[in-house]
Amino acid sequence: MDDQKEKRGGTPDPNAEPESAPExxxxxxxxxxxxxxxxxxxxxxxxxxxxxxxxxxxEEDANRTDDAPGILIQSLDDLPEVQREADAEAEPKNxxxxxxxxxxxxxxxxxxxxxxxxxxxxxxxxxxxxxxxxLNVLLALVLLVFVFYGGYQFADHTEVFVRAAQADxxxxxxxxxxxxxxxxxxxxxxxxDRINGELVYKRAALTMYxxxxxxxxxxxxxxxxxxxxxxxxFRSMKTALDRAEQFLATGDAATEILSPYMSMSxxxxxxxxxxxxxxxxxxxxxxxxxxxxxxxTNEAETTTEPADMDTYTPQYTGYNTAMVTFYQYYLALIxxxxxxxxxxxxxxxxxxxxxxxxxxxxxxxxxxxxxxxDIEPICTKMLEVNAEDDTPALLRVIALRTAGDYDxxxxxxxxxxxxxxxxxxxxxxxxxxCYLLQGDYETAYEKVNEGFQTTNPSIQLVNTLALCASxxxxxxxxxxxxxxxxxxxxxxxxxxxxxxxxxxxxxxxxTEGDLDVT
Amino acid sequence: xxxxxxxxxxxxxxxxxxxxxxxxxxxxxxxxLVEDGRYLRANEMCGHIQHELVRKRSTSFGICFxxxxxNLIAGLMLTAVGAVNVLYLGEFFTSGGSVHILNFLFxxxxxxxxxxxFPQTEDALTFKELLYxxxxxxxxxxxxxxxVFAVLYVGSYLQKWGATLLxxxxxxxxxxxxxxxxxxxxxEAVQ
Numbered sequence: 001m002d003d004q005k006e007k008r009g010g011t012p013d014p015n016a017e018p019e020s021a022p023e024x025x026x027x028x029x030x031x032x033x034x035x036x037x038x039x040x041x042x043x044x045x046x047x048x049x050x051x052x053x054x055x056x057x058x059e060e061d062a063n064r065t066d067d068a069p070g071i072l073i074q075s076l077d078d079l080p081e082v083q084r085e086a087d088a089e090a091e092p093k094n095x096x097x098x099x100x101x102x103x104x105x106x107x108x109x110x111x112x113x114x115x116x117x118x119x120x121x122x123x124x125x126x127x128x129x130x131x132x133x134x135l136n137v138l139l140a141l142v143l144l145v146f147v148f149y150g151g152y153q154f155a156d157h158t159e160v161f162v163r164a165a166q167a168d169x170x171x172x173x174x175x176x177x178x179x180x181x182x183x184x185x186x187x188x189x190x191x192x193d194r195i196n197g198e199l200v201y202k203r204a205a206l207t208m209y210x211x212x213x214x215x216x217x218x219x220x221x222x223x224x225x226x227x228x229x230x231x232x233x234f235r236s237m238k239t240a241l242d243r244a245e246q247f248l249a250t251g252d253a254a255t256e257i258l259s260p261y262m263s264m265s266x267x268x269x270x271x272x273x274x275x276x277x278x279x280x281x282x283x284x285x286x287x288x289x290x291x292x293x294x295x296x297t298n299e300a301e302t303t304t305e306p307a308d309m310d311t312y313t314p315q316y317t318g319y320n321t322a323m324v325t326f327y328q329y330y331l332a333l334i335x336x337x338x339x340x341x342x343x344x345x346x347x348x349x350x351x352x353x354x355x356x357x358x359x360x361x362x363x364x365x366x367x368x369x370x371x372x373x374d375i376e377p378i379c380t381k382m383l384e385v386n387a388e389d390d391t392p393a394l395l396r397v398i399a400l401r402t403a404g405d406y407d408x409x410x411x412x413x414x415x416x417x418x419x420x421x422x423x424x425x426x427x428x429x430x431x432x433x434c435y436l437l438q439g440d441y442e443t444a445y446e447k448v449n450e451g452f453q454t455t456n457p458s459i460q461l462v463n464t465l466a467l468c469a470s471x472x473x474x475x476x477x478x479x480x481x482x483x484x485x486x487x488x489x490x491x492x493x494x495x496x497x498x499x500x501x502x503x504x505x506x507x508x509x510x511t512e513g514d515l516d517v518t
Numbered sequence: 519x520x521x522x523x524x525x526x527x528x529x530x531x532x533x534x535x536x537x538x539x540x541x542x543x544x545x546x547x548x549x550x551l552v553e554d555g556r557y558l559r560a561n562e563m564c565g566h567i568q569h570e571l572v573r574k575r576s577t578s579f580g581i582c583f584x585x586x587x588x589n590l591i592a593g594l595m596l597t598a599v600g601a602v603n604v605l606y607l608g609e610f611f612t613s614g615g616s617v618h619i620l621n622f623l624f625x626x627x628x629x630x631x632x633x634x635x636f637p638q639t640e641d642a643l644t645f646k647e648l649l650y651x652x653x654x655x656x657x658x659x660x661x662x663x664x665x666v667f668a669v670l671y672v673g674s675y676l677q678k679w680g681a682t683l684l685x686x687x688x689x690x691x692x693x694x695x696x697x698x699x700x701x702x703x704x705x706e707a708v709q
Contacts, residue, residue: 119551130542130552130567140539143532143627147592150624154599157609161602162705165698190607199608225611 103127160189164200171207176386179207198224202237209240210385212358217244218314226312238312245314247323249286254278254327266336278328282321322352326359336513343367357385365391369399370515390421397430402515406434425451429464433516436468436506445472459485463493463517467509470500493518520562526633526680527564533630534558534565536592540585541567541637548577562678566638575648575655579663582637582645582670593631597690598697600625606694625690632686636673646671 101109101120111117111124119127167182183204190197201223208216221229221241229238257277261269329345331337346367349360365378379392393416400409413427413434421427428451435444445468451457452465462481469477482492495517498504509517527534538557545552545567554568572578603609603621612618636642649655649663676682 124551127551127553128549129546130555132542133555136535136539136542136557139535143536143592146627147595150596150599150628153620153624154595154602157599157602157607158701158705160607161694161697162702164607165694166702169698169702194613195607195609196611196613197607197609198611199606202608228610 156193157195160186160193160195160197160200163189164197164203167200167207168203171203174383174385174387176207176211177388180204180211183207196223198228199233202234205237205240209244210358212356214244214247217241218248221312221314224312226310229312241312242314242316243320246286246316246320249316250281250319250323251327253281253284253286253319254324257281258327258331261331261334266334269331269335271331271335271337274331275328278324278331281319281324284319286316286319320353322349322356322359325349325352329363339367339371339514343371357382361385362391362395365395366398369395370402372399372403375399390416390423393421394423394426394430397427401430401434401437406438410434425455425457425461427451428454429461432464432468433510436471437510441468441471441473444468445474445477449477459488459490460517463496466492467496467499467506467517470496471506522680523562523678524560524564526683527558530630530633530683531558532627533589533593533632533634536631537585537589537634538565538567540588541581544581544584545569548580550577550581563638565634566641572641572644572648575645578641578645578648582641583666586635586637586670586673589631589635593628593635593686596624596628597632597686597693598628600628601690601693602697605691629683629686629690632689633682634677636677636682637670639674639678642671642674 099108099110101107101123102118103123103126104120107120107122109118109120111119111121114124117124163182163186167179167186170176170179170182183200186197186200187204189195190200201220205217205220208214208220217240221237224234224237228234229241257274261274325345325348329342329349332342332345343364346360346364349356350364353359361378361382365375365382367373368375368378375392375395379395382389382392393412397409397413397416400406400412410431413431417424417427428447432444432448432451435441435447445465448461448465448468452461457465462485466478466481466485469475469481485492495504495509499506499509535557542552542555542557544550550572551570552567553570554563557567558564569581572581600621600623603618604625609618609621637645645667649667650660673682676685
């Protein structure tokens, strides 16, 4: 159009020849009108051509859309050449980046399912099945094998765990004897499976400590490394070990003082002197005593074992005062001191070590029962510590017997024997004593003899049997009981001998002195 | 918070890895488009797979639940043996006297798995939208899925703050006592 404009009008040609003025003026007017007319015609023709082309293009586009109605976005290849060229001229670079796959950068983005997807069909399919790295698969397999091995290990430890859990549950319910049995089973299982369960040993040691089995507590100290005992989770075991060793050392020191007087009669024992020696023990230094003892031992030994550096050496300062008091009570007992003196020592033990019921509770209960005091508080405390302790039941029977309520004592004893009380033999003895005090000597002898048959008899039971046999006129039985005592290195008790000599009655035996056959 | 999250993730590396692996596996099973398959990136995607936005409820449930389930099973097994041996029985040393590394390894990997149970917060939110969004599912499905959803949803936030390390450690400590309430009876019954 511009070319035509230049040719047919517009700027005059500076190189054209000049004409005359009037002719030139008319001719110029005529040329201008013609030029304008031609230009308008050209414009009309150009517009018409453009309009026709646009209509044709619109029809063509409409036909294409009708042919493929499901395709919302055309691919680059489908675009008409003209349109592509026009678009390329307008925004050539940006358009290419938007439509290519973000993953491969080669194929056009969008899939049939998701046309807006930034990925091409191939990459989309690939990313939906994203490959596993070989190393990752290997690691995952290793971990899964580890899980299965863990399961195997768990199965291997199940028995130990079950026994330990049972023991812990019983200990939590204060059923200490059953707990101890379960701990023993757990220890056996650990030993057979070569498992070193240190926390099981710790809990077993604490249970044994509650029951007063101090030697066993010290033995369990070897199961744990000495440095571990300094750690917080073994602190309670360390305390138990230290105290157990202190009790044992005190016991050894006190026994050393008492041993010369054990076989003496009550009258021969220098009570005050021995009591003073024991009293001095309360402030003595155990290291000096131990060193002196070790010196004597070393003299006798020719070789010594090298010390195990990993074994814990319990630490304590001084002997245990309550334990020394226990031996003072024992001295009072063998010296036939009054019951009130004995009670004084046991009550002192209670005040010094109120938590150590294993040390004083049974003694205090028996002394209270004999002297007609209320035994229920001490029985309750014993059952709180160990619900399986049969001692309170026995103490109640003794209390009933000493109070003169023989029928109740007999019925309670029989009920306890029926319930498998561990002190069945002693309960039979108590029944026998009730019948003896009621004057039924034959039944008394039968009951005590029944107790004698049930278990390994105590010295007191054999002496009671001898007394009942004497009272019932069973001389053969008496001779048998006396033989048993003498063959075991014991003598028949003074009460029995005095009764047989006629210097003492049955009533006096159970109402004076120790209130029982010793 | 991100640094705490990352520290916890790297401290519990086996669980982090296993969770990402199971997430990857689930994505493959459900044919979910994975945009980035790296397991241990040093960002909030550590231990997770970057995948496309899921639009199906069942797929969203699967992506949230199955990695949780697999890690839970692995974690329970390993924590049980580790916690019983170390925390309950106290088997710190072998019978030969050396440190029982295997027991400590069981405990560590077990706690790791339990620390990395939960889905990414975005996945949990997507699941929430698909489950409880307006007109998305019926009341029965909403009620049935509620406990699982609650666990996954709360857990995803705890995991985001790294608090699952504390919860899994506490669980490991309690696990022997939980086992002790029923295993002895079961053992006796089987015997």
